[in-house]
Amino acid sequence: MCRSVSCGQAVRACSVSRWASDSWVYSGVVGMAAILPNRAGVLSRRSVTAEVGRWTVARKPLVRVPALSIGSPAMTHTDERDRPEPPLAGDETAALLGSLERQRATLAWKCGGLDAAGMRATVGVSSVTLGGLLKHMANVEDTHFARLLLGRGPGAPWDTVDWDAEPDWEWRSAAKDTPEQLMAFWQEAVARSRSVVEEALTHGGPEQLGRYTTSSGQSPNLRRILIDLIEEYARHIGHADLIRESVDGLVGE
Numbered sequence: 001m002c003r004s005v006s007c008g009q010a011v012r013a014c015s016v017s018r019w020a021s022d023s024w025v026y027s028g029v030v031g032m033a034a035i036l037p038n039r040a041g042v043l044s045r046r047s048v049t050a051e052v053g054r055w056t057v058a059r060k061p062l063v064r065v066p067a068l069s070i071g072s073p074a075m076t077h078t079d080e081r082d083r084p085e086p087p088l089a090g091d092e093t094a095a096l097l098g099s100l101e102r103q104r105a106t107l108a109w110k111c112g113g114l115d116a117a118g119m120r121a122t123v124g125v126s127s128v129t130l131g132g133l134l135k136h137m138a139n140v141e142d143t144h145f146a147r148l149l150l151g152r153g154p155g156a157p158w159d160t161v162d163w164d165a166e167p168d169w170e171w172r173s174a175a176k177d178t179p180e181q182l183m184a185f186w187q188e189a190v191a192r193s194r195s196v197v198e199e200a201l202t203h204g205g206p207e208q209l210g211r212y213t214t215s216s217g218q219s220p221n222l223r224r225i226l227i228d229l230i231e232e233y234a235r236h237i238g239h240a241d242l243i244r245e246s247v248d249g250l251v252g253e
Helices: 092-111 130-148 169-176 180-200 221-246
Strands: 041-043 046-050
Touching: 046 130, 092 130, 092 180, 092 221, 130 169, 130 180, 130 221
Parallel strands: none
Antiparallel strands: 041 046
8 A cells, every 4th residue: 555645665656646634545556457368469669579379579589478367357348468448338337447457457467477586676776576566556455445435444464564664565575475476465355356346336336435534524436446546557557567578578558
């Protein structure tokens, strides 16, 4: 969970929304890939290639990206990489959820199929890693809806962390986890988030208000909560793009 406007020392681009006089409300993420693509057309800065199957091509040798599913809601359409596509003319809820699922799928693709070294790789002076992104997103998955929609605190392990002493705990502790642990951690958090949203939608649409209340008495509606999550994903996928290309040359949107 982003603990400040700068999101700690690790991620300075983390999106934060200020409501009324409250110090912060993080623009969290419901993020995780429903389907990791097994068909890819990859755009390299130097060439364009298209491969059918589980192989993608960039400037470096072929990179095998394993298929992955975490049981996302079924989407009517998928793109060339089997990522769910938002409906072209769906209603508001379908458009929001479809966009969110596509962002999740993209993050899973960018983080999939790497060993521990790949998950710990950094670019330039930044300390952001793919493993850290996964754990950060798992954190936001477990706290965003709990805080803003349900009005409650997060569960384990987030409720045991001293965030004042370790504001970047998820980023630093990710280096101790295996790629399999990080991916599973993220997948499980996403599944919990989906359940919360599905339950909420049985009681109303995106206009329904969450239980979180600012000091001025305002509450975000589900529409705003979902938009913030989509925005957070999009920002971090930009980080993932650069890191993954530096690891093995995998590129593409």
